[in-house]
Amino acid sequence: MIRLLGFIAGALTVGSFIPQVVRTFRTRHTRDLSFGMFALLVTSGVLWLLYGLVRHDWPVVATNVGMVTLTGILLAAKVRFK
Amino acid sequence: MIRLLGFIAGALTVGSFIPQVVRTFRTRHTRDLSFGMFALLVTSGVLWLLYGLVRHDWPVVATNVGMVTLTGILLAAKVRFK
Numbered sequence: 001m002i003r004l005l006g007f008i009a010g011a012l013t014v015g016s017f018i019p020q021v022v023r024t025f026r027t028r029h030t031r032d033l034s035f036g037m038f039a040l041l042v043t044s045g046v047l048w049l050l051y052g053l054v055r056h057d058w059p060v061v062a063t064n065v066g067m068v069t070l071t072g073i074l075l076a077a078k079v080r081f082k
Numbered sequence: 083m084i085r086l087l088g089f090i091a092g093a094l095t096v097g098s099f100i101p102q103v104v105r106t107f108r109t110r111h112t113r114d115l116s117f118g119m120f121a122l123l124v125t126s127g128v129l130w131l132l133y134g135l136v137r138h139d140w141p142v143v144a145t146n147v148g149m150v151t152l153t154g155i156l157l158a159a160k161v162r163f164k
Binding site (some may be wrong): 002005006008009010012013015016017018019020022023024027029030031032033034035036037038039040041043044047048050051054055057059060 | 087088097099106109111125129139
């Protein structure tokens with residue numbers, strides 16, 4: 001039950017980056033996006049992944065696999081598209 | 083030890099939104115920011131907060147108090163500044 005809440009929260013967290021990914025690849029403009037933000041999100045995603053793995057907290061693990069993937073894509077877009 | 087990792091990950095997660103908040107209030111431009119992203123981040127932050135409270139997972143609780151605050155500010159900026 002509480003695990004279900006965790007998976008729902010995680011799906012929304014990861015899902016929250018999808019509109020930003022769509023917008024970024026549609027407009028190919030990233031001027032208003034912060035490089036620092038996405039660099040930190042990739043780093044913190046990796047640390048949360050470790051935290052979740054050590055605690056066997058699978059909602060945290062699943063969420064952060066998604067986070068590292070999407071924030072990594074946005075960081076690459078920021079570097080690429082300007 | 084693992085709790086320390088969680089707090090470090092949480093500080094980076096919340097900290098990752100600070101450059102975006104600074105940039106947004108400096109430029110007062112939010113065209114490239116996705117409304118949907120920040121609306122979902124506020125929602126998922128509230129759910130993670132509940133998850134952390136039920137599990138007594140304090141790094142998760144502290145992180146999501148910060149997340150709801152900062153993503154709420156950015157959502158308000160998106161509505162306000164256009």
